[in-house]
Amino acid sequence: MITPIGSLLGSTQLAQMRTLLDRADWVDGRSSAGAQALEVKRNRQLPADSPLAQQLGDLILAALSRHPTFISAALPLRIMPPLFNRYEAGETYGLHVDNALRFIQPTGPGQGAAIPVRTDLSATLFLTDPEDYDGGELEIESSFGAQSIKLAAGDLILYPASSQHRVTPVTRGSRSCAVFWLQSMVRDSSQREMLFDLDQSVQSLGSELGQAHDDVMRLSGLYHNLIRQWAET
Known part of the structure; x- marks a missing residue:
């Protein structure tokens, strides 16, 4: 299931975030690439351990925790x-599949072992207005063929991490995004899709008929x- 999540970030948050990102020191994106991605990845990124990446990441995680459509579609565990x-x-990112496992590195004094995350879902949060760049579409392979996605700034696309996907070459301007992965409480994608459809129907009927x-x-x-x-917890 490929699910758009609208208006995760508001215009004020986006403007502040873009100002900070425009001043940031970017590094070669291949520094975090796996063996497969290393051959096809040509972009730049913020170092994951930079204070700015952590500051902006916390803002996004807080927004995710408040967004009912994201919670309903992802049922996030980690x-x-x-x-x-x-x-x-x-710059571009050729066809690839995301790693099945990633690890959250604890921070602060007395940090313990890294926490494993099974990557059930991938997410891309668009931070640049689509009219500000050409190219740069996220293309996701599915059973219905390749889907090309280029959303408004502040919108997020959620899709199976098992999907082959690419970012087409940018030909004008600059495209900035935040990307992340998550482990769902419900591992099976077909079960998650049924639960999402059922939850959306319950919410719609509740608005029309009343929750009681x-x-x-x-x-x-x-x-x-x-x-x-x-659910697995």
């Missing part, structure tokens, strides 16, 4: 700290019982 990348003229309506209560109970059956 979320990797966001990484920030930038593409300018000629018998049908809304019955469907809501079904949703939570399926969560109990399928």
Whole structure:
């Protein structure tokens, strides 16, 4: 399931974030690439351990925790700290599949072992207005063929981490995004999709009929019982 999440960040947050990113020191994106991606990755990124990346990543994680559509679609258990990348003229990221496992490195005194994250879902948060650059589409391979995605600044696309995907070459301007991966409480993608459809239907019917309506209560109970059956915590 490929799910757009609209308006994760507001215009004020975006403007502040872009100002900080424009002043940042970017490094070669291949510094974090795996063996497969190393051959096809040509972009720049903020070092993951930089104070700015951590500051902006915390803002994004806070926004995710407040966004009901994201919670409904992802059912997140663990979320990797966001990484920030930038593409300018000629830069691209060829066809690849994301690593199945990533690790959250604890910070602060007495830090313990790294926390493993199974990457069920990948996410790209667009930070640049689409009219400010040409090219730079995120292309995701699916059973219906390749889908080309270029969203408004502040919007996020959520998609299976198992998908082959690429970023097409930027031919004008500059494209900045935040990317991250997450482990869902529900591992199976078809189960997550059913739960998302059911939850959206419950919310829609609740708005129309009222949360206390018998049908809304019955469907809501079904949703939570399926969560109990399928969730891993």
